[in-house]
Ligand SMILES: NC(=O)C1=CN([C@@H]2O[C@H](COP(=O)(O)OP(=O)(O)OC[C@H]3O[C@@H](n4cnc5c(N)ncnc54)[C@H](OP(=O)(O)O)[C@@H]3O)[C@@H](O)[C@H]2O)C=CC1
């Protein structure tokens with residue numbers, strides 16, 4: 001299978017490298033600056049699950065240079081997605097399916113509108129990864145989960161093929177037959193975790209240690225459950241409890257990628273995540289007061 005990783009950042013490089021390590025044909029579609037950095041420093045992942053270097057990575061900056069693409073793994077930040085749509089179209093017109101692994105929900109509809117519903121597979125990841133100054137991936141969590149699933153029945157064959165190859169790779173890859181529920185469960189979890197860690201500028205430990213602060217995260221979980229339910233996705237009380245348990249199980253220094261971005265003084269995905277939830281809530285005629293407050297607190301830090 002020929003896989004194009006669109007955006008060789010922390011998550012895309014990690015998954016792309018694991019697939020290449022498993023013997024798959026992987027091409028990285030990047031912008032000029034990243035292409036030069038890869039040429040200078042190489043493509044490495046440093047991980048407790050096993051370090052890996054891609055020897056002679058195949059890197060392109062123009063989608064027209066990609067031949068016979070089966071699948072495009074989209075791993076740009078939410079705020080970069082609009083600028084990728086024309087290049088993605090070039091790839092879907094060659095017959096590729098796209099598998100976005102971004103956090104969030106709104107991007108699924110955006111991609112469907114621009115590329116057609118049949119082209120867009122559901123996907124998400126649980127991992128803590130970031131790029132260091134050399135552009136190498138630092139994988140700091142003991143989990144590295146990738147979940148995929150068809151959003152349309154026509155995607156069954158490509159999902160089966162990708163399931164087979166990704167399960168041979170050094171990561172925990174699974175296929176879900178309720179990917180919309182998985183996407184919303186992740187959205188619920190990430191809006192609580194990234195919201196509370198970024199707004200307080202603290203990792204999860206001190207947040208849990210102050211019940212008044214953890215209470216806010218719990219309220220965000222509840223609002224996100226309500227939002228999912230308003231969109232017909234049956235996020236349940238049990239799912240909410242699972243998300244809460246996950247927040248308790250994280251190591252005390254653990255934090256969200258948005259909070260890591262705040263620490264690095266770079267752009268935050270707050271508009272894509274919390275802003276997206278507020279837009280969806282407005283359309284559904286519901287209020288999300290805790291999410292709205294978190295959004296307001298983070299907003300001044302959005303542009304670094
Ligand atoms: N990191 C993590 O642990 C996790 C991240 N996620 C989600 O995954 C998504 C990606 O996050 P992450 O990997 O951390 O982000 P990064 O910022 O590390 O990577 C994003 C990459 O996208 C590239 N990019 C942006 N626009 C384009 C473009 N037009 N063409 C080609 N490449 C482009 C950027 O390249 P350039 O160098 O040119 O700017 C950058 O390398 C986010 O939605 C995040 O929430 C989900 C789970 C965990």
Ligand SMILES: CC(C)(CO)C(=O)C(=O)O
Nearest residue numbers: 125126127128256257258
């Ligand atoms: C919570 C985590 C680390 C899980 O993958 C994540 O998605 C993020 O911080 O962006």
